[in-house]
Amino acid sequence: MPKMKTKSSAKKRFKVSATGKVIGSQAGKQHGMIKRSNKFLRNARGTTALSAPDAKIIKGFMPYDR
Template sequence: MPKLKTKRSAAKRFRVTGNGKIMRRKAYKNHLLQHKSSQRKRRLSNMATVHERDEENVRLMMPYM
């Protein structure tokens, strides 16, 4: 069976923890930041886990993760 290719866009967006969970960045922190509160921007800076229903799709994009 041939080797599978990793989707490079997914490789740049997702990371795996030691426990095997997939982490992602939060949305809404790229522009229009002047009207968002510091607390909100700080909260958006943290990583979040990928929802369990989306996890299967991410694992298909990154077979050797």
């Protein structure tokens, strides 16, 4: 059976931690900062672990990253 292909968009945006959690960047930081509160921008720094339903979808895109 041939190897499965990884979705290129997923491998650029997410990574899987050693415990199996999917890590991605925080949402809401691309544009429109003027209307967002300083507290929102502070809390949206860095990366976060995706929720379980979202992580299941992303793991389907990255078959060898489990």
